[in-house]
Amino acid sequence: MLKDFADNVKQLTNGSVQLEILPAGAVVGVKETLEAVDKGLIEGGFAWTHYWSGYHPAAMLFGSPVAGAGVGIDNIAFISWFMYGGGKELYDQLWKEMKMNIKGIMLQPVGPEALGWFKKPIKSMADFRKYRFRTPPGLPGQTYKDIGIAAVAMGGGDILPALEKGVIDAAEWCCPKPDSVFGFQKVLKHYYLQGLHQVVVNADLYINGNVWKKLTADEKNAIKVAADASLIRSLSYRIYENGKALKDLTENWDVQLHDTPEDYFVEYMDAAKKLLNKNAKKNKFFAKVWQSQKDFARIAVPYWAGAQTANANLGQAYAQSIMKK
Template identity: 80%
Template sequence: MKLNKLTTSASALAVGLSVLASSAFAETVLRIQSVLPAKADEVFMLEEFGRDVEALTGGSVKMEILPAGSVVGVRETLDAVDSGLIDGGFAWTHYWSGKHPAAMLFGSPVAGAGVGIDNIAFLSWFQYGGGKELYDRLWDEMGVNVKGFMLQPVGPEALGWFKEPIETMADFRKYRFRTPPGIPGQTYKDIGVASVAMGGGDILPALEKGTIDAAEWCCPKPDSVFGFQKVLKHYYLQGLHQVVVNADLYLNGDVYEGLTDGEKKAIEVAANASLSKSMSYRIYENGKALKDLTENHGVILHDTPADYFTEYMAAAKAALETNSAENEFFAEVWQSQKDFAAIAVPFWAGAQTSNAQLGKAFADSLE
């Protein structure tokens, strides 16, 4: 009798432990829709981030990455996350400038926020200069049920691709030019450029059809993946419209709150790792891609006309000042960036000068 009771107790304990184990290792699959096609370089890095999250959670959180348009259109991505139609989205936060102008200051602070912040200095502001606290407030300012994670800083982005060389802004203004949405694109319109906003996957077909006849997207590697070199051969690296640009993950707020504290921490840690890994990946990959474009695809590299910088910077500062005057939260975020820049940029810009000159001399020696 005692043996039977012991056996019964042991069986009950085993069942209980099994239930606890299955509960402890319950698997959550987050469906994340990107605003890009599956072949995009950014999606490659997003998938690597997902693998890091899976490893850090012991497999309890997995991410299923869906290409653009799988569930909703690109422009509906954030709304779909907000409503819970999808668990998460992946895009650039300046895409949502229509919901709140301050989105630009996190996704693509035009002309380095007008104060010389590059992609590395931006991370310093974001992680240690008060930027993350403001970023976490952005979603409430927008009125969306979202938890955001910054993943992929890039910059500076190339000015773009043209059919013929441009020597002045007068030449530039002859082209219908694909630009990013929001203030960076509007700033081009302010200086007389025929700016046309569209998603990355639409650019090459638009170039082939003649809907546009010049374009920017990002940098040599992502640009070459989209195949712009098939249509255009004149490439300009130096641009101001996106000195800094960040691609982010957006999780539905209820989905995020349903995760354990350990799972939330794993996503945070993987996101911080992604900030560094994406910059490291891009430097080498862009270098390889630029070499391939110029050596094997007939692409000609040019310096950007000098009058572009004066015209675009003046228009960018005017746009920043206008939005700051009209929106209190925008003004708060921009002031934070300016306060940070007053301390950090003199050091960082000065420290980079010697290395930039050395690097340029080495690059010239290769020619």
């Protein structure tokens, strides 16, 4: 999808702006990407927004707002807030709050992410608490700890070896397509799609501020147009790709798909709200961004949740008819 964005930028600028896509670690490590762009060591970088929560806690609200920011914002509603609810302006301010010489470009929404993979089925939170569970770092992982899960944060390359050695018993990564490429189905067979830890996950492009200033107005506009296109193309692409992957997992790998226990949602949401409130009290900009999301949610979520309920019921009716056949 990043190469797709780069191709669009090249075409829209008649080749005056070209992005050379290098693999992670080719110049600097993933964790050093933001500082390398800020210092001009590289002209641009690509990563997941919530990676920078250590620089500023509000990065999480743009990259991975835990439990839908505690106000029911899903990945599509997030884009609505970002584009029309004041999110984009606050996002531009984020880099100033970090004191980074960077122009951020939001590109790729992902999600909702799956709850994860387990050795045995879980019927309640009591069952869940029996397992050592790989979680993402930051607030999503801390929320699991707060509800009594033995949460273990680790890098992607360490997950499968840890599962095979019994260091952890369950894990989350992303969604059916990335999970299947990762190879979870070779180790675990019980899969839960519905989770709250990363209902929304976003990746973005970072351009050095001096490089951005040198671009013409038309070139900047072309990048913005390509970025807006990338948001919807990324959503559309992932729905179909994840669908194909889930079909393969259940039909060819004996993966069993389960519904997440109901008590999970109540416990996780309550703990997430407490963590969000705690961070809002500590940081003014965090509070400002979260208030913007809450203001948006009061208007948009009642409508969108109601509409999505109808969509979900429609989809479930069709999915169940397929399963019966």
